[in-house]
Amino acid sequence: MIGSSTRRPAGQRLAAAAGLALVVAAALFAFGRTHTPNYDSSLFGRRGGDANLLKAELGTALQCLAFFQLILALWMYRRLPGAGAAPRRVPLAHRIGGAVLFVLSLPIAYHCITAYGVQTYSARVALHSIAGCFFYGAFAAKVLIVRSRYLTAWALPLAGGALFSFVAILWLSGALWQLTRP
DSSP states (O other), rough: HHHHOOOOOHHHHHHHHHHHHHHHHHHHHHHHHSSSTTTEETTTEEEHHHHHHHHHHHHHHHHHHHHHHHHHHHTTTOOOOOSSSTHHHHHHHHHHHHHHHHHHHHHHHHHHHHOSSOOOHEEEHHHHHHHHHHHHHHHHHHHHHHHHHHTTEEEEEEEEHHHHHHHHHIIIIIIIHHOOOO
């Protein structure tokens, strides 16, 4: 009975995941607000507008990958109309896609936080900055939730949906804006 007495109830596990998400988001927000922006910061050797264009292109790839992740998740949980049961390779592809998504996001986030920090001078910029902080909080929570077998059935789709939503917000408020402005 030792194993059963050490398990925390699902509510505590959900609270821990939510707490982790908030701590990560708050830490990134605090760093971004206190960090002195370096507008000369480069991304793979590109500076200024060229770096922002590269981030927009990488962000668009990230949004496409997030959409692919959503399709795979729907397929795994038999919520993709007409697709039937997912083959065994689909969960592995979803895990690999998630890892690639995370790694692809890092240079974008690193440049954003070092070059600009967290800024709130306009609604678009504030939304983008805060969504970026919460993206990594949601990612940390999803990793914790995915590792737990004793949570309610809606916890994992909620975490995945939050991640997809933050990627969409980041793309709309950053990459799309950058790619469509005159």
